[in-house]
Amino acid sequence: MSSAPTKIHTVDKEGKEITTVGFNRFGFDSEVNLEALRALYLRAHYSNAGPNGKSAQNSSDEDGTYQSNSIYNKETGGISYTTLTRFPPVKLLAPSERKRVLVTGGAGFVGSHLVDRLMLLGHEVTVLDNFFTGSKTTVSHWVGHPNFELVRHDVVEPFMIECDQIYHLACPASPPHYQYNPVKTVKTSFMGTLNMLGLAKRTKARFLITSTSEVYGDPEVHPQHEEYWGHVNPIGIRACYDEGKRVAETLTYGYQRQDKVDVRVARIFNTYGPRMNPYDGRVVSNFIVQALKGEDMTVYGDGKQTRSFQYVHDLIDGLIALMNSDESRPVNIGNGDEFTIIEFAELVREIVEKVQDEAGIKRTRSVKIIHKDMPKDDPKQRRPDTTRAKETLKWQPRWSVRMGLEEMVRYYKAKMEEGNL
Numbered sequence: 353m354s355s356a357p358t359k360i361h362t363v364d365k366e367g368k369e370i371t372t373v374g375f376n377r378f379g380f381d382s383e384v385n386l387e388a389l390r391a392l393y394l395r396a397h398y399s400n401a402g403p404n405g406k407s408a409q410n411s412s413d414e415d416g417t418y419q420s421n422s423i424y425n426k427e428t429g430g431i432s433y434t435t436l437t438r439f440p441p442v443k444l445l446a447p448s449e450r451k452r453v454l455v456t457g458g459a460g461f462v463g464s465h466l467v468d469r470l471m472l473l474g475h476e477v478t479v480l481d482n483f484f485t486g487s488k489t490t491v492s493h494w495v496g497h498p499n500f501e502l503v504r505h506d507v508v509e510p511f512m513i514e515c516d517q518i519y520h521l522a523c524p525a526s527p528p529h530y531q532y533n534p535v536k537t538v539k540t541s542f543m544g545t546l547n548m549l550g551l552a553k554r555t556k557a558r559f560l561i562t563s564t565s566e567v568y569g570d571p572e573v574h575p576q577h578e579e580y581w582g583h584v585n586p587i588g589i590r591a592c593y594d595e596g597k598r599v600a601e602t603l604t605y606g607y608q609r610q611d612k613v614d615v616r617v618a619r620i621f622n623t624y625g626p627r628m629n630p631y632d633g634r635v636v637s638n639f640i641v642q643a644l645k646g647e648d649m650t651v652y653g654d655g656k657q658t659r660s661f662q663y664v665h666d667l668i669d670g671l672i673a674l675m676n677s678d679e680s681r682p683v684n685i686g687n688g689d690e691f692t693i694i695e696f697a698e699l700v701r702e703i704v705e706k707v708q709d710e711a712g713i714k715r716t717r718s719v720k721i722i723h724k725d726m727p728k729d730d731p732k733q734r735r736p737d738t739t740r741a742k743e744t745l746k747w748q749p750r751w752s753v754r755m756g757l758e759e760m761v762r763y764y765k766a767k768m769e770e771g772n773l
């Protein structure tokens with residue numbers, strides 16, 4: 353089903369139109385046009401850069417987006433994939449400005465957005481991924497580009513390459529995924545980080561690890577600031593991830609002290625956006641998919657636990673700013689807008705209904721909120737104190753939760769229409 357084009361009006365928390373993401377800071381220009389990014393993940397009828405939006409730069413793909421398509425045939429049960437005949441235009445940088453960047457976990461949800469940004473900015477990007485939770489489809493629009501390389505590799509094994517910057521993201525991040533094979537999760541955090549730090553030491557590349565708010569465990573300090581040591585159950589079902597990331601931070605600062613490796617540590621708080629695996633079990637993807645399909649939304653426990661959700665473009669701004677800044681202490685990157693999970697379920701339902709109304713879709717039933725058992729050790733509250741990021745990176749989130757959710761709902765809705773969800 354192809355919908356009529358929807359002019360998207362995206363405003364920031366202050367009501368100002370968002371037309372670009374990123375900024376020129378710390379000698380690194382990370383600014384790109386939002387439409388150029390959207391053309392890589394939103395279908396044309398949801399992008400102002402589509403055939404009717406006219407702002408697209410020499411777009412070659414039929415529908416004005418730079419995405420490879422998957423076409424599902426219901427009758428045969430077969431799926432066919434197309435590749436692009438022309439790549440999205442990237443910035444032409446002087447060789448002295450062009451960085452060789454390694455992104456581990458670059459085919460994952462966050463990794464693929466970082467890759468899009470670095471590629472559009474004109475850098476040379478190598479992605480390492482074992483495709484355990486990442487997927488080739490998230491970066492397939494870059495495969496074959498002269499600035500891009502995709503390598504199937506598991507970071508628990510050493511890897512050699514010459515590079516200037518390493519963004520080390522590789523690790524399953526959703527609770528059902530990281531608990532699926534807890535030994536492998538610890539191994540990935542420990543050995544993967546050890547290998548990548550060894551690589552940084554040899555190449556003198558700057559090393560950034562994406563740590564997590566889960567290092568604070570079930571926090572007794574609220575909101576969480578970077579000086580808080582956390583409250584983690586070291587033998588619980590979440591420990592493989594929490595303790596894995598804690599030891600990864602320990603290793604990172606060990607290499608800094610011992611070997612003078614130039615390190616950056618980002619503690620990422622709950623993040624959502626397009627390309628998040630719809631079945632990875634996290635709350636944002638679960639709620640949107642359930643509401644779009646007209647299924648009941650599953651709130652765990654009484655739903656009074658809180659989370660604070662940030663949109664993926666804000667996170668990428670923060671990661672790039674941190675990498676290029678002089679801040680080597682851990683930095684929280686997250687959005688301070690805190691919701692109880694019940695409130696959040698209601699917000700998602702309202703936004704899904706808005707997007708459905710916009711497309712003239714009639715709902716067959718009203719979506720109910722139901723309760724399921726609370727998973728063990730689930731943190732009761734979480735909100736970042738982002739004073740450090742504000743002071744040292746001059747970074748703060750621009751996307752309201754509502755704006756980001758609208759875009760994510762449109763992304764999943766388009767996937768659903770293609771038979772891909």
Ligand SMILES: O=C(O)[C@H]1O[C@H](OP(=O)(O)OP(=O)(O)OC[C@H]2O[C@@H](n3ccc(=O)[nH]c3=O)[C@H](O)[C@@H]2O)[C@H](O)[C@@H](O)[C@@H]1O
Nearest residue numbers: 525526527564565620621622623634635638650651652657
């Ligand atoms: O982003 C973070 O800071 C970290 O925490 C998250 O873990 P969690 O906050 O538990 O994320 P979700 O699985 O999305 O759950 C959020 C809350 O919603 C609840 N939930 C989840 C799924 C669902 O269907 N219903 C539901 O009520 C959970 O019990 C939890 O209280 C992510 O999974 C980690 O990748 C990340 O490092």
